[in-house]
Amino acid sequence: MPTAITGLEAARQLDEQDPLRHFRDQFYIPQHEGRDSLYLCGNSLGLQPKSAEPALLHELEHWRAHGVEGHFRGEMPWMDYHKFLLAQSAHVVGAKPEEVVVMNTLTTNLHLMMVSFYRPTAQRYKIIMEAGAFPSDQYAVESQVKWHGYSPAEAIVEVKPRPGEDTLRTADILEAIDEHGAATALVLFGGVNYFTGQLFDMAAITGAAHRVGAYAGFDLAHAAGNAPLALHDWGADFAVWCSYKYLNSGPGGPSGAFVHERHGRSPELPRFAGWWGHDEGERFLMRKGFSPMPGAAGWQLSNAQIFSFAVHKASLDIFQQATMPALRAKSEKLTAFLLQELAALPGSAARFRVITPAAAASRGCQVSIYTEKEGRALYDYLGQKGVVCDWREDNLSGRGLEAGQAGVIRVAPVPLYNTFEEVHRFVTLLGQAG
Structure with missing residues (x-):
């Protein structure tokens, strides 16, 4: 069921309650400036299991x-x-x-x-x-x-x-x-x-x-x-x-x-x-x-x-x-938490909109954040801060908008290795973007 709480303490509480949290330790997390990156790109390339090399x-x-x-x-x-x-x-x-x-x-x-x-x-x-x-x-x-x-x-x-x-x-x-x-x-x-x-x-x-x-x-x-x-x-x-x-x-x-x-x-x-x-x-x-x-x-x-x-x-x-049922249950909570954090972000409506369906039954791990202005610049800023997600230009709407401006930042909190605190940190960085 979707959670109704937001914020750093809420994220840490949800991580503490997560029965799958130990699976993160079975994956290698890419590093950024000496710490784990915010890897939210499992919809493009999943992380390496530590069991793969053996x-x-x-x-x-x-x-x-x-x-x-x-x-x-x-x-x-x-x-x-x-x-x-x-x-x-x-x-x-x-x-x-x-x-x-x-x-x-x-x-x-x-x-x-x-x-x-x-x-x-x-x-x-x-x-x-x-x-x-x-x-x-x-x-x-x-x-x-x-x-x-x-x-x-x-x-x-x-x-x-x-x-x-x-x-x-x-x-x-x-x-x-x-x-x-x-x-x-x-x-x-x-x-x-x-x-x-x-x-x-x-x-x-x-x-x-x-x-x-x-x-x-x-x-x-x-x-x-x-x-x-x-x-x-x-x-x-x-x-x-x-x-x-x-x-x-x-x-x-x-x-x-x-x-x-x-x-x-x-x-x-x-x-x-x-x-x-x-x-x-x-x-x-x-x-x-x-x-x-x-x-x-x-x-x-x-x-x-x-x-x-x-x-x-x-x-x-x-x-x-x-097990897939357990992973799905966590995934629904992760994406619900992400959507709630995005909705609570001051000024978010003027900067971007979420085009992924709000209903849990109509979405998976990925949340697509659509922006019509300076979208690529926002994506590049996130990358500089250690966020690994991806960018897709809007070639589908027919709006004829300038390349690099309109498109989606695709964010995928994956239940095997992503945490609620990472979701909170991502939204915090998004809010700090100029």
Whole structure:
């Protein structure tokens, strides 16, 4: 439940009461002028777990000691390494272990999923997505549409906020799905919008897509490890996510993919095939004729990137210990505290506005602070004071404002390693800016 208290003493009291406070000690905090920086950028790159280096060194030693036999020896032989990530990944996204797999990188997996779940026909060829989706998703969708011989202008339906509003209304998303349903092949949304921090109602979107006969897929880059997810129960057809943001698995870390069990048990579903997705009982027989593994594992192309997987597992193990429900509970309190501190800041209304939804059910860790004047200068000032957050220019509103002026400062207090006192210190620095 949101707290109703603000101030330094309130922040320290909340930190004292925090049952997850010890997890901060499991991460390295970047330094600024001899003290911990205010690292509020887990929505862009998560911090390094202290367990990452030993995990990586273990695999280097395994390679040194066993060479190629490392695929078959030890407690975690490389041959089966993807299996050691299933339970933790399933916990993070609300799935069955057989419905998830770690492989490749995010946009690669998005393309692989669209091979299977964007199968346009003359009657059904449209993709419905959010306007202002992350550019990588826009590029992927545009290229897939063109690959199938359709015009993006005709095949891509973008749902936009109403005039004067910053975020999408769920009712408008569902209305767009109903309106274009007969011609829609796929509804593809982000779990959390990267610019506004809005958490979408994925259960409602999935239900609406299925009612009109379309597939429902999600890019969870900003949602996995951040927001409560129940992909299996929602019935989503597929989802993809990266691991380097909230999942703390290092720059360029491996991606995850979800395929609902009803599809994972359908070997006839078209897909791009590879050796590691083939029936593992026959993999080394080197025969022609692809026979997919059951579940999401049947979409694998190649063997695991062991070193990056090892770091990813180290982080996922922390999530398994902390649990997503507990992390979500703290996250809601952190962001509520941040919103209350911002609202109490003298003169804040004249300088900026928060465009992230106030309702806890419609936001994750990220709070987007929008400014129309000297926004980049404010961001630079915060950086000089040891705040690590990030800046995104407003290229979406069409207001035509001067570059470097209008945009959002994205702030993400992450429950695994951020504190309430850090939130208070951030808002204090914001108030001291000239």
